[in-house]
Amino acid sequence: MSGPLIEARGITRVIDGKPPTTLVADIDFAMTPGEFVAITGPSGSGKSSLLYLLGLLDTPTKGEVLVNGVATCGLNEEARASMRLSQLGFVFQFHFLLPEFSAMENVMLPMRALGGRSEAQMQKRAFEILESLGLADHAFKRPDQMSGGQRQRVAIARSLANDPLVILADEPTGNLDTHSSAQVLAIMRGIVDSSRESDRKAIVIVTHDLDLAAKADRRVHIVDGKIAATPE
Amino acid sequence: MNLTFSIALTHVRARVRQTIVGIVGVATGVGFSVMMAALMEGSQNDFITQLVDALPHISVTDQRREPPRQPSEDAYDAAEIRGLSTPVTRPGIKNPYAIIASIEAWGAGAVAPSVQSKAVLRFAGRDTAASVIGVDPRLEIYVSKLGTQIISGSLDDLYKTSNAIILGDGLARKIGARVGNSVALVGGVGRTVSANVVALSHSGVNQIDESQSYTLIKTAQILAGQTGLVNEIRIKTPNAMDAREIAMRVEAETGYKALSWLEANEDLMSALQIRNFIMYAVVSAILLVASFGTYNIISTITHEKTRDIAIMKSIGLPAKLVRRIFVVEGLVIGVLGVLIGWALGLAMSWGMAQVEFKSPFMDATRLPILYAPLHYAIAGGVALLASAVAGYFPARKAASLMPVDIIRGAS
């Protein structure tokens, strides 16, 4: 139906300093609905940096990032925050949950900030998401009462809270065992595949894990901040 | 519940120890401020009341601010006349009741005459000097507290016998006289009057109770040898603070010197102003220190919460909301602190009011405490404002961080 959900046009991010550091250089990238993309590359190559730029957490020094067709670089932080809240979901390398809140409350946080749902609706939705990720028994635990894999799944649940267009995940399985990794991957795969035809989601994950990368629809390989040919 | 509140309350609840320290800080600040203010203003009011009660609001005496005009000054149109001797006049205010009537007529307040005389009290073969004050019992009760200070009898007992006297209780004890005894009074001009002790008075100030006695005007006039004259006319104005203006009018109309209590205590009143300034300085300092405590705690919490702030901002929570969370945390500590502080201040004020002071010169007294809602409102308001400000600045700094900087640092 429509164009790419996220599109990067020649984005470069240079950090001032002596000497200036180039995190990513002149990258073109587009994600179409229903796509599951993996970003791979050696450590320090700029994968996380690219993901932050695509997710509007950072602004490129050159180039433009479009989310659902809207150019974002000229927007102020408030407008970018509101786009993050309603259209993007993040899963970070380390789970990054609010420590004093239960899994339910963490998942409800983006819903509450966005508004539009009643408290009961939010609770129902949060529980359903947690349940679908196999966390029904842990819904009312705080992060410090859960295992790493469970926390990572709560983080995925939170990224799904506002039904985003794109989920951006930075090494979501980085510190999980094989079994948990497979589980998380299956969940992500399921999110893309089960999303309705009319508003298909897309997922982009950063990973070191080549097996995981192999299961993605497409692989983007980064070396020294630039897109390189994917090694076999 | 509102998102801001639920996050703020969760943070506050998860940090019981810090929160309690913050609340205690604010509470002691508010409590001590309130107590200090209650004590300072209470003692000031008490001091003024004592001044006002001890002296008549206005005292009209036969002194003059300038020497009386000489008849020759009126008779001759000369630039200066030298070598005249001051005309001799009898001391005292003439026609006191006519003057009283004229002053009362325009509503200056309650007016009463008095005659001051000195006498030697002769009782049981011993002589003791005392001052004998002639009063008019019917008028006296409206201008002084003498009427309420009579023990074993009443002021009207002065009418019971022809020459009745009321002795200060200290004086009575000193000479060994009791109600019903007859004492001899020897006046300054050598006249002797025999008087019956009809009652005793007790003012609470030993110096007064050991030296003063009261009779009717007429008796004192005989002792002083000044029939028809009084020494002083006292006025109690409806409002003590109007005394100065009324005194000026009385002086202009009667020609006698009218001294208001405010004029008589000018130096004390300016000392009170300095005291007030000191009080406000001390109270402000206490509140300021309490505010620093709040600031310190809120900024520590925001600092510890940097990672959470990054999470909230990366999810897309607006900076405004994040900022408000910490301002609310400051206010929660502030509100609880103020409430406890009020209770603490009230309790400490009450405790202070229980302390009794014994003095060899006076009856035992208690610390005068003023319970003024205004003190509570000011201390509470300042503490709340300080807590909100203390939350706002660290929060503004935290909320302006770019989440990506924190996430980069953490991963």
Ligand SMILES: Nc1ncnc2c1ncn2[C@@H]1O[C@H](COP(=O)(O)OP(=O)(O)OP(=O)(O)O)[C@@H](O)[C@H]1O
């Ligand atoms: N704030 C910064 N200032 C200077 N250099 C930075 C800064 N942040 C990142 N870098 C550098 O930019 C490069 C890219 O970092 P980035 O985190 O994107 O790498 P990455 O591909 O995600 O690595 P990893 O796989 O280890 O997570 C690295 O060489 C890093 O040292």
Ligand SMILES: [Mg+2]
């Ligand atoms: Mg990385």
